[in-house]
Amino acid sequence: MGRSGIILAAIALIIAGCLSAISMAVEDDKTVIGIDFGTSSCRVGFYKDGHVEIIPNDLGNRTTPSWVAFTEDSSSSESPLIGEAAKNQVALNAERTVFDVKRLIGRSFEEKEVQSVMKVAPYKIVKKDRKPCIRIEFKDGESKVFSPEEISAMILTKTKETAEAFIGKKITDAVVPVPSYFGDEQRQAILDACLIAGLNDVTIIDEHMAVAYAYGLHDEEEPVKNILVVDVGDGGTLDVSVLETEYGLLDYLAKNHLGGEDYNQRIMEHFIKLIKNKYGKDVSKDNRALVKLSIEAERTKRALSRRHEVCVELFEHVFQTVTFEELNNDLIMGLVKKAIEEAPRLEKHQIDDIIVVGGSSNVPKVQKLLRDYFDGKLEPKMIVNPAEAVAIGAAVAGHLVIKQRASHSMC
Known part of the structure; x- marks a missing residue:
């Protein structure tokens, strides 16, 4: 090999080393949050300095109700109420307040679980493409139909923004546990909701596996x-x-x-x-x-x-x-x-x-x-706080995802 070849090879090695270092730095800078997207409420946490922090929302609460509410004047350009703000006004605005959406997501309209929700839900559940969807009536006869994924995405967006405000940087990666009985369609629907919420890289794990991570098993x-x-x-x-x-x-x-x-x-x-x-x-x-x-x-x-x-x-x-x-x-x-x-x-x-x-x-x-x-x-x-175990385990799993990526980058 000539001198010029040796120089080029050396430069190539230096560039490869720099790219590897940059890749590892990017991975080190990544934060993968853990989201417990529950039927009744949500929790979000992240791994830092050897332990998990559960992130409080803007009201200082460690849990956020999985509720979404639309006002009579809501339009496509206005944001709905999420969490406590939605739950606190349900008595005055029941037909436009949505909860229990996790019981609808990824299911067909005819399923028993959906029919059970329909019996008691104050909001309207309609059939669209064989799936249950939520129809919200606004003033002047205007109405809009939302899929369970879209409603779920609103809750997940709020959760994501809560984490971003606390951590101080944009978040695109998450671990989201789901019940072990969730089938492929329900898991895919959760992934779709995450994507709508701007979470582009999501790992789905079973809730009880998350609990095992929380307990260090x-x-x-x-x-x-x-x-x-x-x-x-x-x-x-x-x-x-x-x-x-x-x-x-x-x-x-x-x-x-x-x-x-x-x-x-x-x-x-x-x-x-x-x-x-x-x-x-x-x-x-x-x-x-x-x-x-x-x-x-x-x-x-x-x-x-x-x-x-x-x-x-x-x-x-x-x-x-x-x-x-x-x-x-x-x-x-x-x-x-x-x-x-x-x-x-x-x-x-x-x-x-x-x-x-x-x-x-x-x-x-x-x-x-x-x-x-x-x-x-x-x-x-x-x-571990039993109400927070799933979120804690999801955050631990997120930390393991980062470690795994870093080890792959080194290879």
């Missing part, structure tokens, strides 16, 4: 460990899974889900039984009564995610107090037992840890039920 050095995850969420969903960790590798052994529609049915059955036992009336074949009880079941489910007991109007101005425990005891433990039974070659005594998460997991009775089931030998872990 990906760093475990033990050969095999079986973890029971019990997720008692807001909005009436119950998820139970059994995870196996082996030297930090995570895998599902079993997972069970009780959705909003199933939860409603359980509450209705409880009401029907109450009426029959206490008042001697069998309303199980009375369609009018069943519609009334269906609406009360949805209202009760919501109320019990916020407080311990609810006063319910069963029929003909007859009221009954219903507690969280009496509706959930058999549901939670039924799912726990089923998950353990379905986990291959696993028995109850082989569960090493219990992790309890979700907005309703702080109810003492839930923790007692689990302790009693395991004969007092296992204590439910709640080291």
Whole structure:
């Protein structure tokens, strides 16, 4: 090789080194946020200096309601109200206030979950291209139809802007956990909503995997460990899974889900039984009564995610107090037992840890039920704030994404 060839080769190496350094610097400067896009509320966090920070919104709250509201004068050029601002005005503007959109996203119009939402939602849900969409009526007869992805994107945009204001730079990357029972269409719909919100590089992971990251199970050095995850969420969903960790590798052994529609049915059955036992009336074949009880079941489910007991109007101005425990005891433990039974070659005594998460997991009775089931030998872990575990795990996963990119850049 001549002198000029050697010089060119040296220059090429210098350029390659500089490009690699620039690439690594860009990756080091990247921030991947973790977003817990929940049915009832959202949380966002990021990994910094060895720990996760949950980012407060502009009101100083660590959680933002997953609510969107349009005013009568709203036009395409005006921004809707998001979060607390939307939720606080629902009494005066119910038909233009949208919530529970996660229960609609990625579903077909005919699905039971969609029909369940339609029974009680104050806003109008219409069919468009076989999908549920939200129609908002404005003044002078003007109306506009929004897809669940578009409404979700409004919430995600607010969450993204909250993170950008706190961190001080533009954010385009995120990790967004979804329930393990979400199918391909629902996962794709979440990705579409993220893209509309300006999140161009999004990693989807299962919520219980995020919980495992939050508890550092990906760093475990033990050969095999079986973890029971019990997720008692807001909005009436119950998820139970059994995870196996082996030297930090995570895998599902079993997972069970009780959705909003199933939860409603359980509450209705409880009401029907109450009426029959206490008042001697069998309303199980009375369609009018069943519609009334269906609406009360949805209202009760919501109320019990916020407080311990609810006063319910069963029929003909007859009221009954219903507690969280009496509706959930058999549901939670039924799912726990089923998950353990379905986990291959696993028995109850082989569960090493219990992790309890979700907005309703702080109810003492839930923790007692689990302790009693395991004969007092296992204590439910709640080291991480159970309401924030998914967001924390998503932020940890975001940090791992950055590390992985950096290692690829070095190669």
